[in-house]
Amino acid sequence: MRYFFQLLGALILTQVSFAGTPPNVVHIVADDLGVMDVGFMGDERYHTPNLDRLASQSMVFTEAYAPAANCAPSRACVMTGQNPTFHGVYTVGSSERGRASTRKIIPTPNRRYLSDEHVLLTEVFQRQGYTTASVGKWHLGKDPTAQGVEINIAGTQGGSPGRGGYFSPYHNPNLPDGPEGEYLTDRMGAEAVRIIKKHKDEPFFLYLPFFSVHTPIQGKPELVAKYADRDDVHPEYAAMVESLDQNVGRVLDTLDRLKLADNTIVVFTSDNGGIRDFSPQDPYRAGKGSYYEGGVRVPLTVRWPGVVAPGTTSDVPVTGLDFYPTYLDILGLDAGKPLDGESLLGLLKGANTLNKRPLVWHFPIYLQAYNPETDDGRDPLFRTRPGSTLRYGKWKLHHYFEDMAYELYDLEADIGEQKNLADKMPEKLAELTAMLERWRETYNAPVPTQPNPIWSQNTL
Template sequence: MYYIYKQIITFFSILALFGCKSKKERSEINNTLKKPNIVLINVDDLGWKDLGFMGSSYYETPNLDKLAQEGMVFTNAYAGAANCAPSRACLISGLNTPRHGVYTVSPSDRGHKKTRKLIPIKNTKHLHDSIYTLPQMLKSGGYITSNFGKWHVGNNPAKQGIDYNVGGSGKGNPGKNGYFSPYNIDFIEDGPEGEYLTDRLTNEAVSFIEKHKDTTFFVYMPFYSVHTPIMGKDSLVEKFKTKKGHEGQNNAEYAAMVASMDENVGKLLNTLKTKGLEENTLVIFTSDNGGIRAISHQDPLRAGKGSYYEGGIRVPLIIKWPNHTKPNTTSLQVVSNLDFYPTLQTIAAPVKKAKVLDGVDLNSLINTNQNITERDLFFHFPVYLQAYKKGKDSSRDPLFRTRPGSVIISGDWKLHQYFEDGAVELYNLKTDLGEAENIAASHPDKVNELLNKLEQWRSDTNAPIPTEINPDYDLKFEQKQSIIKK
């Protein structure tokens, strides 16, 4: 009874306080009472080191560098998978790949059939309708939901919890010459000829925020940039042609795309500020997977998009939540895009919650910088993904970025297991971030420990393992194809 009485007194005290304050002060009080708006920016194929605040001296990202100073930067952040469809499926579902079956961009039998020893597991193209998505959960928490850009986990975001959509469908890239209007993607009207897609998507998001500033909203901003085709604005391309590159970062077209993306992130953040929404908006900035090695190097990380070496799965991450995250802080904690769903679910307090989630709630970390309980990360890829550019991917072999296998990261240790030949690779990321020296032979106990963990996890998640031999496999053909001509 006392508790109810206390709540009534608090309620009327707040009403009285509102009556005594200015309009600006009342707005600030209201922001402390309502749930925060959420802006989730998910850039396509942006590498871990393709930003100024992550150490690049070639790419120019002043707006994101400023955001990094205002929020918390995570240097050990991972995507749920090494390429776009499975990573986005993990983010939107909160489930690891064996639970939703999206392992790659279909089909799963990529590469020449004579070079694949196994019949890969059949891929699931999109999230099944039965999966309770992140936007659906947020709607249950009172949020108006929106998507501006690449959806890729279903043909129509409206059927998966999105109230307002521009440009999102099952398509994974903007198509040939697709960064300039007239466009090739769905759910968007053509703009003036030559309009840049990244600009257009941001303008649509800004209009949405202005219209819904008095509500509680979720803006999902999955830019098609910086995915291929590599197309930047001419003026920016010319600018970067005159700038000296560094350590495999020297592509002027790509740099122009990064610069446009950064400019538009700045425009989005400035809208939040000018509309008085900044203080009560949680902003997450990340990438869906690593960058393409042949376009931009992520040294010291090995390989890139499509590989389960660090260059393919480690991604940039900033979280800014005023009065919650401490500005200009860096976290060394291992986190994953699987963690976004449980974190936002705690904040949204929905009527209906997800029954199963594979990530962890990061609220204690982003609110008080308190370390979360250490856990292992698992990756499962029972399919094939061919080389992006033979001999340039820094992969295990020149024909594939990834062959079927699983990976576990446990503390400083990382183990790769391959299904074709049963081989394992063991690295200590603390001393060998570039995964250059396989130390499996000298650490048999650690190998067995991690293999046992992997096997238990695969059993718990019903992860399928390909075992059927491919009758078309030809060793001599494979060996001939593997030769790299100088």
């Protein structure tokens, strides 16, 4: 059925008509921005007035999740509408991360980039007559213009800024250098504004995946100085967050000046949780690369004047996999059953719920630790060991393949995932385990079990 969908994609995605002007879309993705790194989620460490303004005009999803805990798989899921068991992008680079002797089993091989068989969101919009532009980090293939992107600014197969970091000269083949010392986040904001101005009289899909706040952690000197005396933030990181906020503000102001705001959907989110070593995500546990809440919870706001009531919130658990079916719903397209998310259009229009569903993350791979002292992971060597995680209602289940261990948490009572109830609630454990096993069977999800011959049990 899934392959049938891919083969018929060109036929299915051609039948849209609008009573009025099609809505523009500005889909903004921060890189590695934690759920607690923005003011509208209740943490005031960082200066985010523009994001807070956007949130006040939007629906804020208070329980939003990335479809994966690190960059490439999360973006691949959003752009395909399908989880990694189908597209094969489970992580960045190799699945054999960390010291070889510390990996007990052989992980599932990883696909680095999306294959050409996939119909990406950019291609969906392009086929509907939209100008499609990507400004910033692509990370899904070597040539974004072969993947539905008409205008590519700075996008490459790489996941980080070029050798110049956040200051020009950038050494990015798809971004001409600016004046020496120009700041990359400012340049991305300027390029986004330029595209909006140029294409204001036609429908556009602007994908704006900022490099910020991905490493290297480099802020503008004048903003770093602003935070130098603060002991509750990393000054360089705080400066990067503020620059990101400023440039989101530039985009919003441009939409207002050009009188495009009323017919433009603006989405703001992050690709995964924040790096705990730079910015703790308390009360959530761990951070980027982990499937505890701090690694997969993300900020999410959606603004659509006349459709989304401003200043509203939804506590329904949603995921980045939901963007693809939502956009299809908005465009009036029918993709059939193969997509792995659900349309959020009803929620955006004011319905207070979706059908109750499990959210599942499957990660048959390894991700080594950033900092064992601050990561707050399951063990000090890895942020992620091979396993699966499921959320259903208030319950969160973790299953690890190396030792076939389970962790069960009640998120209403224990949002920090500190009290493992697996031994105390055998019936609930059995119910959720069966649900997870059905999901893995349905998706033919690989469960690696082959022993690693050079593993040493003395390493941990």
